[in-house]
Amino acid sequence: MNYTNLSKIAVNALKRNKFRSILTMLGIIIGVGSVIAMLSIGQGSKKSIQNQISSMGSNLVFVMPGSQQRGGVMMGNSNAKTLTLSDVEKLQKESQYLAAISPQVSTSGQAVNGNKNWPTSCTGVNAEYLTIRKYELEDGRIFTEKEINSLAKVCIVGQTVVENLFDKSIDPVGQTLRFSGIPFKIIGVLKEKGESSMGQDQDDLILAPYTSVQRRILAITHIQSISTSAVSEDKSDEAIKEIETILRLEHNLKEGEANDFQVRSQAEMIQTFTSVSDMLTMLLGAIAGISLLVGGIGIMNIMFVSVTERTKEIGLRMSVGGRGIDILMQFLIEAVLLSIIGGIIGILFGLAISFVATSLLNFPMIIMTEAIVVSFLVCSAIGIFFGWYPAKKAANLNPIDAVRHE
């Protein structure tokens, strides 16, 4: 028996029962379609989260103070005063993987302008901070080196602060606001950035020279953290190592001693968030996989019905010389064809759904080639697996009983 003939026989048999074939395929179509759609939407949401996080600033690497031991007593991270301006200078001088570095000191308080006031935070930074965090100026200018050195009382404000402290008709640049009782002259306004992926308003801030915040408001000599950006995203791991090496040397830490600072990168944060998204994708995929299994069982069910209904046909085929193996292969090919054709339609269907869904949800559309290949293979496997038993049943029919079956 050659497979060309068997395939023709199987195709003809499916054509004779077009409607049933389509109904049978429906289970597989929905199964494969939902697997493809779910994975694609899941991956799209992951990509979307990634994009949002990187919008906070590309290749961001933070240095935060770490715990410190004083005479055997561990000190908490937040009170630690281990970072200093000399650390920043050292990094600026020696690092190769860092594109921009800014010290950071921050305090929250009430900003006041005339009869309006607004609770916000004032962050002391240098001019590079805007590049690091991807802020852009809408109006005005950034503070100069001279202003930083002279502890100038100047500031740049975010849109939320502007909205809450100034009337729409007034141009905030050139105005003065008071923060912690100290008057700051507004020299620039930031472009609106919107909410971060964690729901934080990124426009609710005042930026001032770090020297001013450090000495005039907080009256401290250390700094709270250092924001830097690596030269590129894939260099952020090297950047972390480099910072650690430089700072350990600067802090005179001996080998075996723990770091008294922490370095975290944006890439790590992305990983944390995307791992959640990955889990969600897997969960959705698994649920869709179950519907694929149900589709496979549907094929088995119909194939059983088909064997019973076509008993007489099977008897006839046997009486004109069809061997058991020929009958088996015919029904197996029918089942595999159903699942493969269903699979192909399902893949197209899934791609269509994910296209619609991702454009509605504003996710990037991600076509997962592996998912398509895998679901295609799974479909063939389902066809063989669920087609085998009914086909075996058909092949084992007694030709005499089968041909006389009414």
Next chain:
Amino acid sequence: MAMSKVIIKVSDLRKDYYIGEVTVHALRKVDMEINEGEFVAIMGASGSGKSTMLNILGCLDKPTSGEYMLDGVAMSKMNKNQLALLRNQKLGFIFQSYNLLPRTTALENVELPLYYNPKIKSKERLERAKHALDLVGLADRMHHMPNQLSGGQQQRVAIARSLVNDPVVILADEATGNLDTRTSYEIMELFQKLNDQGKTIVFVTHEPDIARFMKRNIVFRDGRIQKESVVINRLFASELIKNLPVETEVI
């Protein structure tokens, strides 16, 4: 009379069925020979063993004991697949209920046995099927579906299907059982024509009238051959059809 070739030789054939603890002797010691070019009726009431005999002759069932030689091949030692091959190459079946594949053209129905013969390529398959349909007078209906054909035409398609593999013997099981008198005669006319062309035909029937179209009758009773006789006063379908009253068509 020249000795013709023996196509079917059955010797000491027995077939028992076991139903629970009861043994049913469907065939008890049957001996028979059918030569090339014969047209034999196998007759008998239901339960006489004629269907069992046909199943064995058709290589669909194996005897409990005894031997059956088909065209010089002993079938009792063959396995299922070899029997399938034997059916494919040496036998043609015709059934009472035609057994055509639904929603499949006459031509494709006739092609069916050749699909199970890998040696025959699609071009030859098509030609042989067309030729067989031509032999039964349905060349103009080859693309019709079974439900577009009358009972007689469907049986002709089935006959064409039984001829397409050029079998050594055609086995017909009550082939006129579902047909009216005129159509039965037309089918018998076709059988007689095929027999005249040299086809060996074994025809199972319980109707004595139909059996008179054949050359020899073998009557079964209780699993044995009760009577064997050469048909005298053989009927010829082509003449009978002429004498049938002309049907007035009612509109």
